[in-house]
Amino acid sequence: MSRESLYWAKLDNAALIFPVIVSKWNSSFYRLSATLTEPIDPTRLQKALDTVMLRFPYYQVRLKQGAFWLFLEHSNRVPEVELDRYYPCLTIKTPKQKELLIRVLYLQNRISVELSHILCDGFGGILFIKNLLAEYFRLQGVSIPVSPDYGILDLGSLPQPEESIDAFHEIYDPKAPKDKQLPPAYRIQAKRCQPGVNRVITGIVDTQQLLSLTRSLKVTITEYITAVLLYELQHIQQSDDPALREKPLRINVPVNLRKFYNLYTMKNFSLYTVPEIDPSLGYYTFKETLHAVHHYLQKNTTEKYIKQQISRNVGGEIHPLIRSIPIPIKKAFLKSMHTKYGESQQTTCFSNLGTIAFPEQMNPFIERFTCYTTGAYHTKTMISALSFKDKFYITFDRIIDTPILERRFFAFLNKQGLSVTVESNNQQGDTL
């Protein structure tokens, strides 16, 4: 990596929108947490973090505003480990305040890493926390080998140039047709909590039980959960304002593009597909919903479909007219575009991070691994899931008081014969 690129970097194409939409309701952060078998030693964690940051210098940056674009500037400050005291994924302050876009938190047995989507998507975040945990265990005296298959890197090596490229620009094809804009989707109507409050409900299901159910239906877990969400959202919509009952229901399902293009960047490199059902055509049974989702995802999760989205996004970024607009006007423009064509097109978002696996030397020390996102202003509930050891964790993060979707979702799983254990960050005295 050259000296210059350590000092400033352009935001990747997918990250451009996040600084613009950051608000007290929408932090752009996501959290990855690992619960260990023993209480966390903050001094050792800080030492491990100091070492890991040397291998991931592209995350030791802060947001800075230029004349035409926002960019990332290298910060000499290494993030400090903090006690996990607040709700997950608190928002950042303004770019002027030179805040780092990464936080490392600890509480009792749990280490959490919060990363802004301005830096990277879930792939980069998982790799970072895996290496942080590996270094933490090494300082504890456990021998953890370098194993690229599990994402455990050699922390003494230099970061590779391809880790910090904007992969969207690498694969951009100017001749590809642009993706079409969709009409606005239905959004859950509910009163928001106080800004900063992120209510979490995690449902824990046995992975084998869930797998045998989805295999019997010949679908994947992502397809099954997406279908359940759409099916239950349909019921919520039908009991809502009649003016909203005709709107389509769409779920934003992120797709990791690294497997398509063999580019292993540590910045954002994922786009999304949006399976939908249209209740204006009539009531969808669960079988019909599952069928629609299964075929939509099979058809659209392809390199060719993704190419259209990249063409739209990168084409907009490199357009000479857009490039020449000063940043304050550009921010207002991007914000209105995001409200109109981004967030308005989705009812909710479901992100499946897949199976999280560690080298066998680390497994005995890690009890649990969970992912949290945060609801956005309009998309009030976000869902993320992952599988770790023999459990499947489905986490709902919402910025509204009532768990409208969660109730129906887990009741549905329960009716299908799945044994669900739910937990939340509710405290004594909270009300729903």
Added chain:
Amino acid sequence: MRSCSHCGVHVADGEPFCPLCGEGSTLIGNEGGCPRAVFPTNPKIVRLPLQSLIVIDFHLFALFTALFFISAGAILAIDWLSDKTFAWGIPVSASVILLWGLLIIPYLSSQIRVFNYLLFSSAAISAYLILIDTLDGSLSWSWVTTTVLIVPSAVARILFLMKDKSSY
């Protein structure tokens, strides 16, 4: 393991009530247990890092103060250089310092909302202009400047307040 008789799900130990239906009375059974995630203790958040806040740091304050005092000094210097005496320069530079005094009042708080700051600054500049206007014994033009400054800031503040209060 406890279960909720209403929702049919197992409820993790330590939950004050069923996270789905919010009822404590529907929880049944108390044997066994399952690993409970350790969540933050959720204290009441007194001051959130909101984007709409201007956080005043020392450098900004120092720059602001230096600009005003340099301007006042420059006015005095120009007055002195023109006829080697201080005449009009003293009241003009004094009024610049007065304006600085009015504008720094919001800076006494470490954080201020953007629209509050606009409103406060407009009020301070209006007060300053009214003072100048009344030096000749009557109000003539300052009501126009006051209206132009205060009304848009007040409207912006009220609109922001309405936007902030709306929950949907």
